[in-house]
Amino acid sequence: MAPFTSFRVTNPSASPDNVRADVLVVGGGPAGSATALLLAAAGHSVVLVDRASFPRDKACSEYMSPEAVRILDRLGVVGALEEAGAVPLAGTMVTAARGARLHGRFALAGHRPFRATGLSISRRILDHRLLLAAREAGVRVLERTAVEALLRDGDGVAGGVIRTADGGRAAIEARLTIGADGLRSVVGRRLGRHRQGGLRRVAFVAHVDRVEGMGDSAEMFVGRRGYLGLNPIGSGRTNVALVVPARRAGAARGRTREFFLEALADFPGVSERVGRGGMARDILATGPFAAWSGRVVADGAALVGDAADFFDPFTGEGIYSALRGAELLAETAGPALVWPGRITAAALAPYRQARRRAFGGKWAVERLIGYGMNFPALFDHAVGRLARRGLAHTLIGVTADFVPARAVLNPVFLARMLL
Template sequence: MATRQLARPSHLHPPSSSRSADCYVADVLVVGAGPAGSATATLLARAGYRAIAVDRAAFPRDKACSEYMGPEAVRLLDRLGVVESLEAAGAFPLRGTAVTAPRGARLHGLFAAAGHAPFRPTGLSVARRILDHTLLDVARAAGATVLERTRVDELLYEGGAVMGAVVRDVSGRRGTIRSRLTVGADGLRSIVARRLGGRRYGYPRRVAFVAHVDGIPGMGDSAEMHVGPAGYVGLNPIGGGRVNVALVVPAERARAASGRADAFFFETLGELPGLGQRVAAGRLARRVLATGPFAVRSRRITDNGAALVGDAADFFDPFTGEGIYSALRGADLLAACASVALETPGPVTHAALAPYRRARRHAFLGKWAVERLIGWSMASPRLFDRAVARLGRRGTMAHTLIGVTGDFVPASAVLNPAFLARMVL
């Protein structure tokens, strides 16, 4: 089994163009220290491997996200040992989600009523500034080396396998990190995923504007999703009277926001009757962050010496609030496979990562289908309204759907002819 100390051998030199003499050697290099990267580094360091995580950002940092997690994400956070500290930092226990359709139909799904016992009756909402920083601290405590403000510029290859990366710190100094497995946990615009190839940009092309607003009237203990004719808005209480407000619009529409994101955000919210006034009654607590377009997937998630996890592998539409769960679950699956594969000397091969690919398909196939189903029905406001009205009237169906998106009810509970027929007929 590998030791935990990172070696920095003097006989290895950085590329000649480099102004830095830094060169690390590790079993695993994790590129990106969001939830996927921190969890992967933690689990592999706990398994006794030398793990190094690099992120171009300095933590704590903000991230454009609705900051909503269902009960199953809480289970994974609990396994990493962070739930208590998140709660102590003010994380908000969510009972479920209320959805309002374009023509006013409404459903309210509760985790506790979904028919399958969740890990807890509540999900959790917490600012990503807090969540990601907490997870990174856990990776450090597990023995991973963490380099912040360090960007991966390029991958290193040797004998047809990825063997680490060329990195650059904030002052522009370059160095290399050599590793037997390089994990791309670097999010939507992943450089690792681009180098592995097979990146697919899909539809709908949407852009999100995310703010923190204090004192919005009428918030309860569930998140709210409001679907309009051309996009949607999520309101999510994140603790301390603060609400995460995320506006998602088609990319063409978002062009009008260039250089004026705050103004665009409030103008567009104002078009949704009732909602604009509610949000405007609050006080902006953080500038509006914009991100997108985000419908992107990788068809090649492993290669010799490399694997993708989290958004770098595939992105779930924010509507169902499953990205953080998928990042943590993907990290679990990858760490389970990699900790076995790393027992064999040399770079971890594409073949040795086959169990990871299979496990991902098994874990995520149903979720991809449900996400598509919701995305397609949203494209037709009339159909969406009808489905929400049916689900709202038949309360248990609404709870089941929220349980599926909360990741503790199997997707088959929704993806079956009886459920689908009752939803639209």
């Protein structure tokens, strides 16, 4: 392997002694922690770095489908999450801009989910619990440590250049570098072929106490200038996520709270329910979304979670995709790491193919819904039809990842939804 040529370690004493590991995982969200945990449990040496200090907040609606819960169960953390106050969710209600409404319940979707309910819990708790589980599995975790660049070895990746909390720089050499660093992935950008879609939306996420009328399901409201999600996250607290076109979000600069409260007025009936509650933390903003990578694997590197792709949060599948992607990556990378040397793109190709098989249908449904919202009359019509014809549970089952996408991506279903 070539020496580190593209940078100099300026403060090695403050650094984690120029670490060498089988795997460097960049990012300690669900994708990074789960991948690190699985590879460490398989006996590989894994270093995970995150620029944040945990527990940390994350802008998210904090809803998990039964299928996401299945994977959390396999990772051994569901008990701890329930003890920490995770609340069961029976399904999702969707209200369109002209008032049509559907209520899909997981238990009625026609395929048996892992459980009849999903779970909801603040990301502060979820992500911290997953990171602790990774640590317990033997992962070396370095917080407040950001990857700034990739170490190159010819055309391949040989690790990362990190900056520690005290400003020191160091190298972490690894046979496989995994970019699990979210929507604005540094690893993804350095690998190239980063793509940004046309549907540019941004989100503002609040935690509000005492929102009136919350039941056992998440609620989505589609308005003419964006959409709003309400999700009960336990202890009488509700996650309120507002998503608007990016061009509108400039008006929030320097006055996020005011913008958020004004935008709520686009959702009559809901604004009163939320407005009478109390804000429990600062509003978090994130976006624009609709970003993905055309290069999920490379020589010595792979992407997982939002770093690989993230379209739109409406269907609430990001955590599931991050966790399932972690499992698929570990299934390919684990056996490849048994052999010496850097992990090649060819050795990682089965991971790319497995992602297409696992997520191809989901990507299509996500886009169908994401673009469909831009046509309020059509969207309202479809929601009304789905509710009247008893198809809402199937659709919610598909977005919750336990009903195959082909159950809705077929001419019969689409005709019943639209005609």
